[in-house]
Amino acid sequence: MNEQQAGRLEDALDAGPAACGWAEDQRWTLARVTVLIDRLFQVSYTLRGTSYLLHRLGWSPQVPPAPGGRTGRGGHRHLDQGDLAERGKTARDQEAWICFEDEAGQSLRPPKARTWSRRGCTPVITVTGKGSGRVSIAGLLCLRPGHRTRLIYRMRRYRGRRGEKGFREADHARLLDAAHQQLGGPIVLIWDNLMTHRDAPMRRLIDSRPWPAVFYLPSYAPELNPAEGVCSHLKRSLGNLAPATLDQLAALIRTRLRRMQRRSSLQDAFFTHAGLVIARACDEPWPFKFCRGCLKSCPSRGWSAGWDGVRC
Known part of the structure; x- marks a missing residue:
């Protein structure tokens, strides 16, 4: 040249x-x-x-700086001892789907991503300043031995109008109802300690349905939730995005989520990254196990096969 x-x-x-x-x-x-x-x-x-x-x-x-350190789980006494939801109904006994839930949101300001630029010059991303709003996503990553991993999600657009909010208790209930209908079986739901997940209206909605069993992840332990991988992968795919309107942003998010829905191997990778090893060729009646090598009480880098809540 x-x-x-x-x-x-x-x-x-x-x-x-x-x-x-x-x-x-x-x-x-x-x-x-x-x-x-x-x-x-x-x-x-x-x-x-x-x-x-x-x-x-x-x-x-040009690579954006890494985000600041997050609160970890190293000092959590229950996690250090490998004690997670030792009691409760089991997915194996119910032949249920194990569903991890997580939520995320994205505004018109895109996440920073790696790009090529002149050496010594910081890339400048031009974004629209028209209006405000964000797209909220709630997703369920669902696993059951002998079945393909499933990703079920719902989206809401928040345009900054008075009275508009993110996902509320009724929205979560509709998502669970849709998942129950699509999966065709009982659900063991595992999610974080968000106030919306634990308040009285949400408990009433769950108690009114006979098929879900609910477990809560420990505080400050997002790496235990495979659904966090879905949100992280989605955010990376939206890096340096330049949507002009909220509708364009919602369409792009929907396109990327549908791509993930078609890639069951990618969904399995989210479970593997969180330590849930899927042993498909196994003689165990419930062929998968949690593998958390970083827990101090598990020097063998393995969790017992089977699922009793989430028990080591």
Whole structure:
């Protein structure tokens, strides 16, 4: 590539991905730059060749700073002892689905993501300043031996109007009813200690239904919840996003969630990341186990097979 072509390429890169046909987000990746070079000069580059070229032009990958440290579970006495919901109804006895629930929200201001930019220059993402609002998501990641892992979700749009709120008790109840209808069996629900999950209206709604059994995760232990992986994966896929309206943002979120619904292997990976190892080829009647190697009381890096609530 000669100097004239290099200058033309840099002008196109400076114009941004949106000006070059990638209007969904404002992120330069090696794959996109490779396609751009082929469009401009009809020259095919490998990804490694594109990387070498960008470094020669003074560009480098810009990575956003890591988020601050989160409150962990190391000091929790019950977690250190491997004692989680030792009593209660079991999913094995009920032949029930184990459903982990989590919630997330996204505004028109996108999460920061890795992109290529000029070395020493911080990338600037242009976002809309029209109005306000956010999209709230509540999802259930559902597991049962012998069945495909399922992801069930509901969305709400919050436009900042008076009286609008996020997911309330009635919304959670409708999500559980929809999951019960789709899964066709009883549910063992595991979620965090959010006030909406524990207050009197929510308890009344759960008690009025004979099929759910509810367990609560310990405080400050998001890594025990596989549904956290769904929200994290969704946030990463929305990095440097440039939606103009709340409706566009909701459509993009729905598209990404549907992609995850079709990828059962990805959903299994969320369970594995949380320590729930799915042993599909196993002689046990309930073929999966929790594997938490970081717990002090489990030096063998394994939990017992079967599910008694969540018992080590």
